[in-house]
Amino acid sequence: MASGAELIRQVKDRIAEVDPREVRDRLRPSENGAGSNGASANGAGAAAAKPVVVDVREQHEFEEGHIPGAVHVPRGHLESRIEGASADRSAPIVLYCASGNRSALAADTLERQLGYENVESMTGGITLWKDRGFDVEVPRALTPEQRSRYSRHLLLPEVGLEGQIRLLESKVLLLGAGGLGSPVALYLAAAGVGTLGLVDDDVVDVSNLQRQVIHTGARVGEPKVDSAEEAIRDLNPGVEVVKYNTRLDASNIMEIVEGYDVIVDGVDNFPTRYLLNDATVRLQIPVVSASILGFDGQLAVFKPYDGPCYRCLYPTPPPAELAPSCGANGVLGVLPGTMGLLQATEVIKLVTEAGDPLVGRLVLYDALAASFTELKVRRDPECPICSRPPGEISEEEMGVFPDYEAFCAAAG
Ligand SMILES: [Zn+2]
Numbered sequence: 001m002a003s004g005a006e007l008i009r010q011v012k013d014r015i016a017e018v019d020p021r022e023v024r025d026r027l028r029p030s031e032n033g034a035g036s037n038g039a040s041a042n043g044a045g046a047a048a049a050k051p052v053v054v055d056v057r058e059q060h061e062f063e064e065g066h067i068p069g070a071v072h073v074p075r076g077h078l079e080s081r082i083e084g085a086s087a088d089r090s091a092p093i094v095l096y097c098a099s100g101n102r103s104a105l106a107a108d109t110l111e112r113q114l115g116y117e118n119v120e121s122m123t124g125g126i127t128l129w130k131d132r133g134f135d136v137e138v139p140r141a142l143t144p145e146q147r148s149r150y151s152r153h154l155l156l157p158e159v160g161l162e163g164q165i166r167l168l169e170s171k172v173l174l175l176g177a178g179g180l181g182s183p184v185a186l187y188l189a190a191a192g193v194g195t196l197g198l199v200d201d202d203v204v205d206v207s208n209l210q211r212q213v214i215h216t217g218a219r220v221g222e223p224k225v226d227s228a229e230e231a232i233r234d235l236n237p238g239v240e241v242v243k244y245n246t247r248l249d250a251s252n253i254m255e256i257v258e259g260y261d262v263i264v265d266g267v268d269n270f271p272t273r274y275l276l277n278d279a280t281v282r283l284q285i286p287v288v289s290a291s292i293l294g295f296d297g298q299l300a301v302f303k304p305y306d307g308p309c310y311r312c313l314y315p316t317p318p319p320a321e322l323a324p325s326c327g328a329n330g331v332l333g334v335l336p337g338t339m340g341l342l343q344a345t346e347v348i349k350l351v352t353e354a355g356d357p358l359v360g361r362l363v364l365y366d367a368l369a370a371s372f373t374e375l376k377v378r379r380d381p382e383c384p385i386c387s388r389p390p391g392e393i394s395e396e397e398m399g400v401f402p403d404y405e406a407f408c409a410a411a412g
Contacts, residue, residue: 008101015107018120020129023094026051027069051092051120054085056106061098065136067129070096075106082110089116096122096129140165146238150192163352164192168238170351173197173260175248175276177224179336180266180290180343182214187344189232189239193351196232197260199244200224211333248272250398253279262347265289266340270317277302277310278398282390286357288346290339295332295367297339300358300377301346304386307359312380335367 002010027050055066056075066072071085075097086093093116095103103121110116122129130136142150142164153159153167172193174181177200185196202224204215212224219227225243232241244256248267257263257279265276265287273289280287286303289310302309342363349355364373381387384397 008104011108012104012121015104015111016120017100017104017123018094019123020132020134023051023053023067023096023122024129024132024134026094027053027067049092051094052086053094053096054082054106055097055126056095056103057097057126063139063141065126065130065138067096067126068135068137070137075102078106078109079114082114082116086116089114090118092118092120094120094122097125099125099127101125140169146192149236149238153191158354159348159352163354166351166353167192167348168194170262171195171197171260172262172264172347172351173199173257174264174266175199175272176266176268177212177214177228178202178208178266178268179211179292179331180340181228181264182212183337183340184264184266184344184347185214185228185232186235187341188347189236191344191348192236193239193347195240195242197242197244197256198225198228199246199248199256200228201245201247211331211336213337248276250275253398254283254395257285258283260285262350263287264343264347266336266343273310274317275398278385278393280304281309281386282393282398284390286350288343288350288358290343292331292335292339294330295335297335297342297365297367299339299342299346299363299365300361301350303350303357303359304390308377308379309383309386311385312383313362313377315380315383332367338365338367 053067053070055062055070055072056078058074059072062072073081073085093110095106095110097103097106100121100123103125107119107121110119124131126136142161146168147154150164153164154161170193172188172195174185174196177185177198181198181200185198188196200223204212204220204222204224204227206217206220208215209217214231215224215227219230223245225245229241229243232239246252248256249272253275257276263276263280263285265273267273267276276287280302281304284304286301287310288301290297290299300313301307346358349357360377362375362377364375365371366373379386385393
């Protein structure tokens with residue numbers, strides 16, 4: 001029986017090894033944007049396909065820093081997980097560990113037992129890689145407090161550590177800190193969305209408290225963005241709140257909206273909806289939209305170029321007399337809660353890429369009947385906005401809509 005050291009020596013004799021410098025060079029071309037057709041960028045026959053780089057170390061070692069773009073498959077899970085990293089048995093794979101021994105053994109397993117044809121082990125492992133001064137990526141890890149706070153998310157395979165980190169790094173903008181915005185803000189803050197932007201120019205009124213649960217009686221008269229910020233801080237001080245105590249309009253929309261990953265639309269007027277649509281199609285930011293009236297709610301996700309936009313669905317605004325935002329209307333107090341939580345769910349799905357987002361579908365909720373109806377909605381090839389590439393949508397075209405005050409006045 002061979003000793004451990006002898007076994008590793010034997011394995012290294014029969015597998016292929018590769019120097020860190022060579023690995024770095026092979027990873028380089030497409031990182032610089034040369035694309036898959038690297039032949040022109042690469043004279044000396046090194047135009048081989050970019051290898052899949054697999055880190056076979058333990059979780060804590062990977063978290064302390066790894067080769068940028070490396071896939072983590074701990075050696076203990078090699079056989080069960082390698083196909084997730086590379087299902088193609090002929091594709092080039094480079095394995096590495098701390099110093100080159102575990103990766104040599106893993107390379108031997110891949111070749112001899114799993115039939116991989118193009119496997120190499122990186123000599124000297126990440127230790128030599130670092131000694132050469134090459135880049136190391138340190139993934140974000142959760143603090144003990146965050147591990148505890150988000151433990152129920154971490155238990156879900158669809159969210160897990162990766163999904164939670166995505167949530168923590170995400171920026172979500174809420175248009176309105178009212179009926180829909182209240183539950184959305186509270187639950188997204190609880191879920192650990194890293195940055196919540198709030199746009200609202202209103203102050204808390206006692207008539208809001210029937211449904212706008214982020215506000216309190218003690219904060220009547222305060223700006224809604226301040227009141228909401230206080231509630232979010234109490235719930236989850238890790239969330240950064242960015243306040244915009246203003247109304248969204250053509251003059252500020254591009255400045256406010258840019259840089260957010262998802263926008264939650266709870267605005268109550270059509271001109272802003274069209275303006276928002278046009279700006280977000282141009283910036284390619286998905287919008288989770290809901291509206292409520294009486295006992296009825298509507299919900300849709302507008303993901304630019306993936307599904308229809310708001311204008312595909314509503315090419316023209318409804319007649320002014322049917323526009324609910326022109327005056328005070330009755331609404332069941334719990335209805336924005338129901339619709340807002342459906343919106344928050346869609347936001348989390350978009351950020352974590354879990355499940356099927358409500359793209360190309362419109363959900364209608366009838367609270368009195370306790371029924372949900374789903375309608376398929378398609379992109380309009382003639383859509384004035386999303387039928388064209390984003391760069392062609394000009395500032396002048398955005399939010400083209402009749403003057404709003406005139407529009408409401410016409411409603412009588
Ligand atoms: Zn469209």
